[in-house]
């Protein structure tokens with residue numbers, strides 16, 4: 452991939468990294484927030500548990516996104532960005548525009564998902 456294109460994707464990824472890092476921090480803060488505000492009602496208590504659980508799961512998802520973005524930035528540095536990790540062919544740039552962290556081209560992604568038996572494409 453041309454250097455200018457790589458820098459274009461690097462900027463997108465760095466922007467996403469900043470954004471999602473903030474989400475992770477916010478999620479962690481919510482998950483660990485002191486929710487003991489004196490309300491001892493059991494319904495409210497379980498609602499708090501649910502909220503904490505949601506915050507925790509969102510934090511996990513965001514952490515995974517941050518890891519994916521990190522790896523994509525690493526691939527830019529290594530010069531392997533935009534190359535399918537499975538077949539070695541260049542990934543369509545329109546696909547990278549839609550999902551800058553893509554590790555596989557569309558054909559390989561579909562094949563991997565089919566092999567895993569997933570019925571919901573994660574792109």
Ligand SMILES: [Zn+2]
Pocket residue numbers: 535536537538539540555556558559560
């Ligand atoms: Zn491929």
